Amino acid sequence: METSEIRRRFLQYFEDRGHTVVPSAPLPSPDPNLLFNVAGMAQFVPYFVGQQTPPYPRATSVQKCVRTLDIEEVGKTTRHGTFFQMNGNFSFGDYFKEDAVKFAWELVTKPQNEGGYGFDESVLYASVYYEDDEAIDIWKRVAGLPDDRIVRLGMKDNFWSMGIPGPCGPCSEILIDRGPEFGADRDWEAGDRYLEFWNLVFMQNIRGEGGGKDGYPILGELPKKNIDTGLGLERVAYLLQGVDNMYEIDEIYPVIEKATELTGRKYGAEHEDDVRFRVVADHVRSALMLIGDGVTPGNEQGGYVLRRLLRRAIRSMRLLGYEDPSLVELLPVSLEQMKKSYPELVTDFGRISQVAYAEEEAFRRTLTAGTTIFDVAVRDTKASGAHQLEGAKAFQLHDTYGFPIDLTIEMAAEQGLNVDTEGFRSLMKEQRERAKADARAKKAGHADTSGYRELREKGVTEFTGYQELSSDSQVRGLLREGAVAPFAEQGETVEVVLEKTPFYAESGGQIADEGLILGDGLKLKVLDVQRPVKGLIVHKVEVVEGVLRAGDDVHAAVDHEWRVSACQAHSGTHVVHAALRQVLGPNALQSGSYNKPGYLRLDFAWSSALDPATRSEIEEVANLAVRKDLPVSAQYMTLPEARDWGALALFGETYDEQVRVVEIGGPWSRELCGGTHVKHSSQVGALTVTGESSVGAGVRRIEAFVGMEALHYLGRERALVRLLSENLKARPEELPAKVADLAERLRVAEKELERMRAAQVLEAAAELAKDPKDVFGVQYVGHRAPDGVNGGDLRKLALDVRGRMPSDKPAVVAVLSVNDGKPGVVIALNDLAREWRLKAGDLVRIAAEKLGGRGGGKDDVAQGGGTDAAGADDALSAVEHAIGHQVTG
Structure with missing residues (x-):
């Protein structure tokens, strides 16, 4: 049975039983703690936590999900994937345990020719929360399951909550025994033998504060009991399609087949290659769905995840031996499979493919640039005598150049180096925490909306702004720091909810209106307007005059010019x-x-x-x-x-x-x-x-x-053109040619100045070469050139001086200049100095340290710089001292 058919049957079954079919929410999550939706119940959270009144008593959906915590594990096992689909049926105070069990068991076991999935009842088991005798009784009565096929599990395994105080409840899972080749008999926690594919959550309790899956108290029961179920679509697909894992189902495996065709490698021959094929298939499909939902590659949050997925897929194809652009070959294959369930992908594929192919082209350029940076990092690491690439350097390659860490590790190993992966992971963790903190600062989470919900229970805010710019209204309530408050005084900034308002709340790219709210002796300046809870419009205001109280009659007026310009x-x-x-x-x-x-x-x-x-x-x-x-x-x-x-x-x-x-x-x-x-x-x-x-x-x-x-x-713009015309003595239409002429003349003049400056600097070379200082047999020239000499000219001077010195004696030349307030240094050695075990790279690092900077280069010529010009003389002296120490040591 095709995955799209499994999906269709699920929705049809529950629609026939009074459930409203709700389209999947987009993959990007509105939750400040999540980048993407990770569960089927995600879009129904406001109904479960009481923020909103559900518009229907029961619903069903197939929710698109992306989980990113285990990206590095994708392909290494047969379970880890990023994009997946979660079938679910939901009841909001309507039916409860018995109907949930009845619906699930009927759909799972009904013959396929009657619209069901046709699973063999004899290999199906149910797990329940160990104290839930009611659920055990239901499974016996409804499904006819004997005691030895009902498994009691603890709170950690069979009790659900959102991870915060609020709704929770026991779970009951449907499991299938796949046979002894997948694990030991009655071993519920290890192996793949007893595979759970449908979880029924009986949301009936309220939990308190506490950590982990079982470290919190149960405070009582909900006034309305809800049902939230999740059937893993990919799991059911590989069970019904007779394959061993999700990578081999009809929606994913064709990408692997295409990849084997392109690379000439065989799937199933080597584990390492199999991992790469699975990474390609999983990440290409995930990228297709993410771009389809409007995510674009970037360096932050969801865009960063998408970029990482695409680049891991591209890199895996290269490791499999395919050097040409691969997404143009693979993405259409994934589309062909996914369009059966998501036909909108077809109409949008032009945009989707454009984004994906552009990212691949950018990454191909990145690989070239990043490899150069990597080579420099390896050279510096080896020159310092270390055998491990710094975690900070690996993070820079990852964060700035898009190098996957596994790529850095692999390339480092080829150079005989390890990578400080602990340091890398620490920096990655810091970055993720910053991203989460930023997201939380921009979004309102579920945990702190109780004040809004309290006011929302009094009714929705009527928006009148489409028809008018001012409205007579009444203050329904006000909040101070998220909590409902009775009043606010002059000088305070608080949030106000009105019964009706003409003020537009920020959304859809349009920022909020500005204006005033006036009352008897009251003047409020509107600073911002938001919708933190559906149906509730909240005004952030400054109390300019008077005292604001709930129940006040007010007149809300949008700034006319502001609204006109906003429209x-x-x-x-x-x-x-x-x-x-x-x-x-x-x-x-x-x-x-x-x-x-x-x-x-x-x-x-x-x-x-x-x-x-x-x-x-x-x-x-x-x-x-x-x-x-x-x-x-x-x-x-x-x-x-x-x-x-x-x-x-x-x-x-x-x-x-x-x-x-x-x-x-x-x-x-x-x-x-x-x-x-x-x-x-x-x-x-x-x-x-x-x-x-x-x-x-x-x-x-x-x-x-x-x-x-x-x-x-x-x-x-017109005033600027007029000013240029006056200054350049030219008519407006003559300005482009006039400016181009001036730019060319300036370029020629700058080139001549550069030539003259270089000649002036190099004139000193002969005199410097005549009078070197003897440092234990090494002829040393340490020279501070005039300020303003750039790095290129400084290098020319060092090489010219070295070339004029006798070749029968070891020679070291160090020249330094301060340009635009920043010191730079170049060190050049002749062949005999290198035979004496002196290295330009070592010496330039010593000099650059005195300048508050860094340096590096080859053994014969090296260059460095810094930010502390005051250390210039010390830098030249330090080089001289290092030469003596090296020669005598």
Whole structure:
């Protein structure tokens, strides 16, 4: 049975039994502690913890998940993977244990020709929490399982919680006995014999503080009991498809087959090669799904994980002997398998492949640059007499150049070196902690929303900002540092919830409105507006005058000019997006945006820089749309209707079933959007593109001003042109040629100055070579050149002096100069000095240490520098002392 069919049967089974089929949430997680969704219940957490009222009593879904903790283990075992799918059925205070068991057992054991999975009942077992006698009784009655096929396990194995105080409950798992070849009889914890493939969580309790899986108290029972189940789709697939592991199922194995074809290697012949084939298959599929959900390669958070996955796949193909670009061969194979369950991948594959192929090309360049850095690190390590590459250097290669640590370890071993992996992991841990702290600072977690939930229980906040800019309202409540407070006095900054508000809360790339909230003797300045809990709009305010109390009647007024400019910018973003797609084609899809009054930026999928002509064309198409005075309208519909209608959705966003679609000129621009907009495109005003740049492999960013800000920008540009025209005595149209001429003349003059400076420096070479200092038989020249001599000229001087000295005596030349406040030093040795066991690299490191810096190079010539110019004389003396010590020692 194909994986897509297993998926379809699951959803159909539960839909037929009254469950609402809920689409998978995007892979990027809104939880501040997670980069990606890692469980089927992820999008239902607000219902389980009481933040939101569920819109349906029971639901079913197949959730896309990515787990990244075990990336290094992928392929080494048959269990570890990154992307996986979790089938689940959920009840929010509707049915409980008996129906959950009944549903699961029926679907698992029903014959395949009747719509089930057809598992043999005789090899199925159930595990239960050891105190859950109720569940044991249900398994006996519903499934007819005897006592010897019901396993009691402890809290660590069969009790679920979110890891924080809140809902929890006992679990019950369905296991399959795969036979003695997979492990010992009745050995529940080791081996792969008794494989769990469906976990039923009976969410009935409330837990307190505590660590681990069993180190917390059970405080009581929930008022409403919930069901949360998770069936591992990949596990069921390999059980039903007769293969031993997830890598060999229909959605993954074709990539391995293609990789064997490209590399000429055989899967199943050598464990090391098998690991690499599995890494390739797993990571290519994961990358396909991540990019499909709007993640782009980068150096932070989810983008960093995606980049790592892609680069590990590419590197594995190279280790298998395939040097050519591989993603162009492998990604379409993965698409062919995954499109059966996710047809949207087909329509979006142009963008997905563009991002992936651009990252591969960037990594191929990185391998060249990083290898050079690696070679220098190896040379420095060996020169110092060490046998281990520093963890900091391995981290730099990993973090800056994208070198996987296993690549660094492998290349170091080829050079006879170890790698300080402990130091590397320590630095990686520090980086992850910084990333998590940053994420927590930007998102609101579940643990501290009790105050918001308390106010949310009083009702939703009505948003009136689409129709009006001011509203009479009432203060529903206020919060100080997250806790509900009775009042706030002048000078305090607090959060306020109103019954209704015209203030737009930041979302969809549009920043929050500014304005005032006024009452009897009360004046509040609105600093920010957010939606920390669905249905609740929270205003961060400064109490400018009076005392604020819950229940106050107030008048909320958005700053008119602010909103007008914000609408111009947001509508302008839609216009630029449509212009991009018209000029570049449908693959130029928005992957992120930001707009504030008068300014917009838009990130979009594209692999190369836009030339000036293309930028001008995009700007012209956008302004023609503004000039046409296209109507702007918004209407509500279901999400499937919006998709059928061709509306574009922002990647990574989670949408309700009812969505708002904003049109500009009908189908020319049609996007899902909750932002505020102008009524006609002409109200966007002037639109001028100010920049275009790269923000990552396969992603470009375009920036623009609109309305008065665009006019101000053009005014500044005009004033600059006028100033240049006056200073250069040229008409505006003559400026490009005039500036080019001046630049060429300056280049020629600088080249002549450089030649003269070099000649002046080298004139000193003959005199320096005439009078070397004898240091225990070594002829030593230590010279501080005039300030301003660059490294290249300093090197020429050192080599020239060395060349003029007698070759029948060992000679060492050290020359130093301070350029732009930074000292630099070059040391050159002749052949006889090297025979005396002197090395330029050793000497330059001694000099550079006195300069507060570092140095290195070959045995005959080495160069270094630092930041402490005051140490220049000491540096030359230290070289002289080191020569004497080496010769006499």
